[in-house]
Amino acid sequence: MTNLASLGHQISALRALKESGRITSIKAGVLEVSGLTHRACLGDVLGLETNDHRFEAEVIGLEENTLIALPERSPAGCAIGDSVEFRGGRRIAPDHSWLGRIIDPWGRPLDGRPLVSGPNPMSLDQSPPPAARRRGLGQRMATGLNVFDTVLPLVRGQRMGIFAGSGVGKSHLLGQMATGVDADVRVIALIGERGRELGAFVNDILGEEVLRHSVVIAATSDQSPLLRLGCLPAALCVSEFFRDQGKQVLLLADSVTRFAEAYREIAVAGGESPSLRGYPASMTPALMRLAERAGPGSGESGDITALMTVLVAGSDMEEPIADLVRGTLDGHIILERKIAERGRYPAVDVLKSVSRSLPSAASLIENHMISEMRATIGLYERAEPMIRAGLHSPGADPSLDRAIHLWPRLDGFISERNALGPEGAFRLLADILSGAR
Numbered sequence: 001m002t003n004l005a006s007l008g009h010q011i012s013a014l015r016a017l018k019e020s021g022r023i024t025s026i027k028a029g030v031l032e033v034s035g036l037t038h039r040a041c042l043g044d045v046l047g048l049e050t051n052d053h054r055f056e057a058e059v060i061g062l063e064e065n066t067l068i069a070l071p072e073r074s075p076a077g078c079a080i081g082d083s084v085e086f087r088g089g090r091r092i093a094p095d096h097s098w099l100g101r102i103i104d105p106w107g108r109p110l111d112g113r114p115l116v117s118g119p120n121p122m123s124l125d126q127s128p129p130p131a132a133r134r135r136g137l138g139q140r141m142a143t144g145l146n147v148f149d150t151v152l153p154l155v156r157g158q159r160m161g162i163f164a165g166s167g168v169g170k171s172h173l174l175g176q177m178a179t180g181v182d183a184d185v186r187v188i189a190l191i192g193e194r195g196r197e198l199g200a201f202v203n204d205i206l207g208e209e210v211l212r213h214s215v216v217i218a219a220t221s222d223q224s225p226l227l228r229l230g231c232l233p234a235a236l237c238v239s240e241f242f243r244d245q246g247k248q249v250l251l252l253a254d255s256v257t258r259f260a261e262a263y264r265e266i267a268v269a270g271g272e273s274p275s276l277r278g279y280p281a282s283m284t285p286a287l288m289r290l291a292e293r294a295g296p297g298s299g300e301s302g303d304i305t306a307l308m309t310v311l312v313a314g315s316d317m318e319e320p321i322a323d324l325v326r327g328t329l330d331g332h333i334i335l336e337r338k339i340a341e342r343g344r345y346p347a348v349d350v351l352k353s354v355s356r357s358l359p360s361a362a363s364l365i366e367n368h369m370i371s372e373m374r375a376t377i378g379l380y381e382r383a384e385p386m387i388r389a390g391l392h393s394p395g396a397d398p399s400l401d402r403a404i405h406l407w408p409r410l411d412g413f414i415s416e417r418n419a420l421g422p423e424g425a426f427r428l429l430a431d432i433l434s435g436a437r
């Protein structure tokens, strides 16, 4: 039935006439096309054909008699006067059969098997649910990791950023969350990863069982910025499709930084001037709108809980992407290289990280335990240089003595997995804080 409905829709969407324009200029990988300015809008798709390849380009700028288009691959083989076919706005049609599949942002299979499209094509630019009808953040989720089941809780519909330098464990943490978080469907956007990392993430980190309940949308670092840019909007479309069927969706995006870099490449090619340390001004509203599409649903729909990684070069949390994402989302998880270097994963810096679902995501007693845990770790870390220098005398400060005693247990607790959910994790934490563990 789905195949028939999908076929019916595709037939009804067919155009009787092909509309075409001509290439008038090819410069720095960007095409100028005449003859379609009456028809094309920003973001529309054009079809091209050379002796060797058929490929697409996207309209990234419009002038009175010319449109500027960025091809998805090198325009080698294209010549002045070549015909360009107008194809209209980009749409993908997610389907239940996409679970277990790896696709590209334009809905094409990457795993070598044919892919069936659903009956309802969606533009990549969907609106978020109306603010006034949206639910608030939902109930606490089990994540499989003590740190997120207690001190940094994740609730349904929450959007959290994971910030770290390169190689500090962002992808591994996303994989652990994909495996551990209790959700109906996982949608995983892999943006600008190296080619080998895609296979490693899917096979080694996700594994077959989790993949069965996931849709992976990927554009690797060697691909056109158009595909890298489309990855996050496409992942949101697929998430919205499942959310609107009442499913609880976990959206994992790795990384927002690569999305922003693709945005910058395309905006600059389209003539926009860079402003925010090289990023164009239009990127801020574009990123905020995408972030707004994740979050709680309305009515009978499910929620989209999102975790998005941000690459923070040199731990500079003030750099524009980190600063923007941190201010937009409902919490930030900071992974610290020094913690990874001593082998504690996930390398979460609990004191620098914040979940904005607190205090309401925890009971009064649990909030008290969270404060006590933070205070104990803070006390130990402030005194650590003194302790390491041998300047601490036991008995001089009982609260510091207690922090020194508890710190290794709390540090171990942060990295432990648990299958007990938040209540069980808080019981373990209570045992540690009372000295029973």
Ligand SMILES: Nc1ncnc2c1ncn2[C@@H]1O[C@H](COP(=O)(O)OP(=O)(O)OP(=O)(O)O)[C@@H](O)[C@H]1O
Binding pocket: 164, 165, 166, 167, 168, 169, 170, 171, 172, 173, 311, 345, 346
């Ligand atoms: N949970 C973990 N247990 C053990 N080792 C880990 C863990 N997480 C990360 N690592 C180590 O850190 C390395 C880098 O991890 P990962 O690829 O997740 O980092 P990343 O921050 O995503 O890197 P990049 O910025 O290059 O994408 C891994 O190859 C592994 O050696």
